[in-house]
Amino acid sequence: MNHTPDLKAAAIKGGVATDQRHDSAHKHVSGTAVYIDDMPEPAGTLHGCLGLADIAHGTITAMDLSAVRVAPGVVAVLTGADVPGENDISPTGRHDEPILTDTLVQFHGQPIFAVIAETREAARRACRLAKVEYDALPFVTDIGALDPLNDKLVTPPLTLKRGDAADAIAAAPRRVSGRMRIGGQDHFYLEGHIALAIPGEDQDVTVYSSTQHPSEVQHMVSHALGVPSHAVTVEIRRMGGGFGGKETQSNQFAAIAAIAAKKLNRAVKIRPDRDDDMTATGKRHDFLVDYEVGFDDEGNILGVDLVYAARCGFSSDLSGPVTDRALFHCDNAYFWPAVKAVSAPLYTNTVSNTAFRGFGGPQGMIGAERVIDEVAFAVGKDPLEIRKLNFYGPNGDKNGDRNVTPYHQTVEDNIVHRIVAELEESADYARRRRQIAAFNANSRFIKRGLALTPVKFGISFTATHYNQAGALVHVYTDGSVHLNHGGTEMGQGLYVKVAQVVAEEFQIDIDQVKITATTTGKVPNTSATAASSGSDLNGMAAQNAARQIKDRLVDFAADKFQVAADQIVFLPNRVRIGNQEIAFADLVKMAYFARIQLSAAGFYKTPKIHWDRDKGEGHPFYYFAYGASCSEVSVDTLTGEYVVERTDILHETGRSLNRAIDLGQIEGGFIQGMGWLTTEELWWDDKGRLRTHAPSTYKIPLASDRPKIFNVTLADWPEAFEPTIHRSKAVGEPPFMLGMSVFHALSDAVASVADHRICPRLDAPATPERVLMAMERLKGEVAGVSKR
């Protein structure tokens, strides 16, 4: 779009803290936004399909691929032996994840070979012709029967400890212990995995990969091919959703496409079928949380002991950091005076679980909320009272010992009290609590439930070295700007936010800033776009690049016009130099002729953070993001079916870069979190097969599942405690955990069948079946027939 900058404007278009629309909005609505499968295919492009093991655990004794090789259209069949470099894509270097497994099959659906054919159809048909024989081995899919402390782990566990939890619990006036089961979740990104590899000369290959982590794909492809990283370029303009599912899981498809492309010297595309995608790629970890809590008669929690066991699948993948983050959130917003929390990343014969929005944090947090619930039921109080009673102390609290986390980081930016107080007020919690009690007393079959839950989420990668970012900014002689950074766009609006930062820095309209596809060739050694860190890291790096160029322009102008540097001010689309104003583009042109460098690489590393995993101590998070939600549900006690009647949310993103984008993240995150805890159930059969591998059997939320009344507010008063990019805060993951209020409202409705005297101990996901069973169990207990 041609645009002449307004040289008299009072403000630029699309600066920070404006509701700038998504940069691809007009393309999304017209079907012109290009995803990898929409790119024109190079002449002679071949298509791949993966052959998947149909046994949960065993050794391959014979693999007859002769019929596959001669099937119509088949050009090549690859096995582990065809990997020229290292047959491994373990992201943490534990060498436990083959690209194509040679002999040992460790989960049902593990890729064992790949067919490359003239068409996708031909490749898929040929895959079915393989004859594979196995020696079956015993397998385990569920962690319920495993011992968290003694059974096989995929990666070393973590222990967090402050004070003596055992002593505190033993000395406490009252104690409760129990276990909670928390289900996993499939990402169900609408655009499945895809990689398109195009061979180049020498060792070169370019891979278009739907990935959140282009640098890692680059490294994995280079290892797989046995070539230096410089031979591999990975590019991604946009993903059709990621949610963590494309942090490491893209590696396999990219590596196989690249191997085939180099072997055959033709472009190769692999886009698995939806069922294969759901079968062969990792998901959110299921957890079993064992807890014991000591407390007093008021509900003050005195000591907590927690074991978080996770179904990790057959390899480590990111299970170490995921289970670590679960422990980092075993407190949610609460101060545990004495605490011991242990993780158990358990080996199972299932697909290797991976990153998913929240990255273990949600599972950690809902374990904490269960502890709160237990205490509330034990002392006979509203769970919200117990929550507030046990919050971390307010900032500057004289009683300063109530703000140290289980990992010994002091909470310095606590605003949970105000967030919860404001939401309690705006959602009219107290009055509705009374109304619901009255309603339930008079309603025989439909019961209502209400809950208000807080969120405090730690921001930063816990792998400290990941907290760095790069950006590349070019200013062209017409004053237009080319922007590139290491972050990837998956719909979250990162590209537009970073462009807003650059527009703000140069004081030029945002349409003068061209956002370009993420590529390892422009910004190297990047971190995954994950941990909610995209805008924080890349915004800072881009700002740094822009400032370098700006500083050079200022030096140049000061010299040329003989004015002091402080007499040079960047105004909207123009620059005031002493007493005169000239267009930004004109200053740029002058600078070019004076041989001023108009390109810069920016860099940022998050300050203040450090983490000693062996000691379980440090300052792993730069800051915390806060929010709270209040949900009301109605449950049919005859069927367990339920409706979310109303949800109120108050969430904060500091001084928001873009409120419209942030609100979308909050609403979407909440609904996705609600799906995790309600309808989304993964189910493996007795042969170790995942039977919920398509939307026919796996139910994500629909438009009709959102709360009937949905009030979402972005708090307008907070600003980041730390000097983040324009004092904004991360928004990607924290709202996901707002979905907990729906789960707890369901629990509240279930509790009503036993007059709120018994903690319902509802497991997640709270499907209608599980809600019904919980109600029946409670009714039985009330009748004196314990079914537990």
Place this chain on the structure above:
Amino acid sequence: MKTTLTVNGQLRHLDADPRTTLLDALRNHLNLTGSKKGCDHGQCGACTVIVNGRRINSCLSLACMHDSDEVVTIEGIGTPEHLSALQQAFVSHDGFQCGFCTPGQICSATAMLDEVEAGWPSHVSADVTAKQDLTVEEISERMSGNLCRCSAYPNIVDAIMDVAGSAKR
């Protein structure tokens, strides 16, 4: 197999394997990549197009069944320079995040509004014979065949509400 169909007002000739789905024909043979393949099972709605005025999952329909049919895809609804009212409303309300389901949502919503206009009831309609008011509940129910994993549903429904009832869309 030879098939002739009208796509976005243009007569198009297709010579494809009879097992080719309408979605694959559009994407791979006619280079109309706006319609997306989400699940290929007729369960996600990303491939929704309008055939003879009615919305269908193009992945569940064979192209050869549509000889002489009128097909409208997202490319026929509007262009970035000339958006339809509904497309504009999706932009104004941020009715998407990653955008992958958006073409299907918009095709679906476009035809859905015609269904309401024609007096078709839905599962949540209290009176199946009366003319339906387009409430949030009605729209949400009628759009429940189009999944959005980013869960931009509130904004999608708002965008549709915005143009519902107005003549232009």
